[in-house]
């Protein structure tokens with residue numbers, strides 16, 4: 001159609017997309033265009049601001065590579081990842097869920113480990129951690145044979161792919177739950193960390209007067225056919241950033257109980273102080289699908 005006025009534009013675009021063969025794609029694009037147009041009208045977007053926005057999107061693409069995913073970071077930093085996560089877990093948002101956003105640091109092919117093993121692969125100073133976790137179904141029955149990817153930052157707040165001093169796959173490992181749904185491992189207590197701020201997301205956070213920190217946490221990805229893949233994070237309970245996580249990942253259910261250990265550790269030996277974590281994760285029946293790895 002020939003556009004007679006501003007008021008015609010949205011309908012012209014929606015009409016042009018009307019023959020989209022895939023009905024779900026049609027629904028998504030229709031809503032995206034209507035909301036994007038409504039957004040521009042609501043703020044009366046200027047041409048200069050449109051320039052800034054397009055440049056911002058282009059810079060997100062340019063900042064993304066095999067080792068860094070600025071697109072995921074942007075989605076996380078505006079709460080979009082958490083919104084999508086909570087809508088699609090906990091019986092489609094009806095109940096509390098153990099799920100949380102994936103974040104930009106999951107790598108596929110973590111080394112397989114025996115339960116009790118340590119994911120510390122190169123010297124990583126910090127408080128020792130003994131984690132004892134369990135996976136149950138909605139009826140609290142244990143789930144055996146779940147493959148669990150664990151990954152975390154160092155106590156200094158860096159993932160191995162961000163830090164040349166750490167060995168490849170340091171603080172990453174893949175465990176399998178036993179007949180009682182349990183998996184357990186040794187590590188070091190993770191530290192809070194800033195998300196990368198040298199790209200467009202950093203510019204956004206500075207403009208909004210926001211700090212870039214995430215409270216310390218462990219990441220888990222739990223996979224078993226017959227169950228919806230559980231992607232989650234468990235947070236250190238005394239962390240000062242719990243209330244202000246830059247990517248809005250903290251829900252009540254995900255605050256772990258990281259208790260200072262007394263006496264000998266639960267297995268093996270530990271010189272000096274150690275911290276214990278006991279945590280139970282719940283997986284829902286559903287389809288076992290792996291996400292797209294944000295980095296290689």
Ligand SMILES: [Fe+2]
Nearest residue numbers: 103105153219
């Ligand atoms: Fe993380």
